[in-house]
Amino acid sequence: MGTPPGKTPLIFRSPLEVLVLRVEGERMSNRLEIQFHDGRCIPQLGLGVWQTPNETAVTAVQAALQSGYRHVDTAAIYGNEAGVGEGLKASGLARSQVFLTTKLWNDDQGFDSTLRALEASLKKLATDYVDLYLIHWPSAHRGRYVDSWRALVRLQSEGKARSIGVSNFESEHLHRIIGETGVTPVLNQIELHPRFQQRALRQEHARLKIATQSWSPLGQGQLLTDPIVLAVAAKHGKTPAQVVIRWHLENQLIVIPKSVTPSRIVENFAVQDFQLDESDRSQLDSLDSAEGRIGPNPATATF
Numbered sequence: 198m199g200t201p202p203g204k205t206p207l208i209f210r211s212p213l214e215v216l217v218l219r220v221e222g223e224r225m226s227n228r229l230e231i232q233f234h235d236g237r238c239i240p241q242l243g244l245g246v247w248q249t250p251n252e253t254a255v256t257a258v259q260a261a262l263q264s265g266y267r268h269v270d271t272a273a274i275y276g277n278e279a280g281v282g283e284g285l286k287a288s289g290l291a292r293s294q295v296f297l298t299t300k301l302w303n304d305d306q307g308f309d310s311t312l313r314a315l316e317a318s319l320k321k322l323a324t325d326y327v328d329l330y331l332i333h334w335p336s337a338h339r340g341r342y343v344d345s346w347r348a349l350v351r352l353q354s355e356g357k358a359r360s361i362g363v364s365n366f367e368s369e370h371l372h373r374i375i376g377e378t379g380v381t382p383v384l385n386q387i388e389l390h391p392r393f394q395q396r397a398l399r400q401e402h403a404r405l406k407i408a409t410q411s412w413s414p415l416g417q418g419q420l421l422t423d424p425i426v427l428a429v430a431a432k433h434g435k436t437p438a439q440v441v442i443r444w445h446l447e448n449q450l451i452v453i454p455k456s457v458t459p460s461r462i463v464e465n466f467a468v469q470d471f472q473l474d475e476s477d478r479s480q481l482d483s484l485d486s487a488e489g490r491i492g493p494n495p496a497t498a499t500f
């Protein structure tokens with residue numbers, strides 16, 4: 198069966214990715230999910246809540262869940278796990294309907310301290326499990342990320358973290374934890390956006406069957422005034438944020454744009470009614486730059 202000229206099929210190519218049709222009460226929603234190597238699935242588009250104060254997290258999470266999001270990304274260091282838990286409760290959704298991620302902060306690295314850190318996060322989130330627990334940074338100078346990873350393996354076996362992964366890990370860190378424990382993280386959450394595309398690390402992830410999640414997917418808002426992004430947005434009658442989010446989705450990336458603004462939260466989720474064409478993709482791909490990193494470099498970070 199061919200695809201009509203000018204149209205690309207809405208089924209993506211990655212074996213990791215499946216299109217899931219799910220019935221939720223009376224509403225049928227058509228949502229993309231990525232399947233992990235452990236068999237579990239993550240909604241491909243979620244809400245990020247970094248730099249969101251605790252009280253604001255309540256309303257942002259509630260607005261997102263009311264708009265159809267089913268995935269929220271927080272971290273112990275964001276100081277808003279309690280607000281995220283409250284927002285989830287206020288939404289009226291069952292805990293099982295929402296994919297919740299939190300992260301181990303660097304100061305808590307080490308086997309026993311990691312076990313305690315997740316307990317503290319669960320208490321604040323008012324839940325007895327997270328869907329995904331991540332080591333936030335390798336923080337390699339501390340020399341504890343392998344012990345922390347062993348603790349995550351334990352937490353998964355206890356059901357307190359359904360899936361386990363990492364964030365800001367480079368290839369050498371990934372190989373070290375896999376080599377020493379035999380357990381491969383399901384996902385690596387890294388800085389990734391059209392100006393910093395991390396192609397080499399993404400290829401390594403594909404080889405290892407690790408899903409890639411993009412943090413600062415909008416370049417912390419900086420990409421939204423880029424002339425190329427503006428031109429593609431104008432061509433499709435979409436907003437710059439929608440174009441950038443679409444670029445992540447079509448690259449099989451899991452994407453967690455942050456907004457505390459209700460209208461933007463809705464806008465960022467309304468991205469399933471258009472597709473980028475080859476010319477859009479090649480223009481956006483051309484923005485990649487070795488100098489495009491906005492956040493800290495995991496190889497040199499000392500926190």
Ligand SMILES: NC(=O)c1ccc[n+]([C@@H]2O[C@H](COP(=O)([O-])OP(=O)(O)OC[C@H]3O[C@@H](n4cnc5c(N)ncnc54)[C@H](OP(=O)(O)O)[C@@H]3O)[C@@H](O)[C@H]2O)c1
Pocket residue numbers: 244245246247248270271333364365386387411412413414415416417418421436438439453454455456457458461464465492
């Ligand atoms: N693992 C890590 O080390 C790490 C590091 C950084 C981030 N993260 C995760 O990734 C998430 C996203 O990254 P991020 O927060 O750095 O930045 P981002 O999502 O790239 O950009 C967020 C910024 O863009 C603005 N924005 C969002 N939607 C918009 C729209 N439709 N139109 C115009 N402006 C819009 C937001 O403003 P308003 O909020 O004012 O609307 C905010 O200023 C974080 O929240 C966090 O969950 C993880």
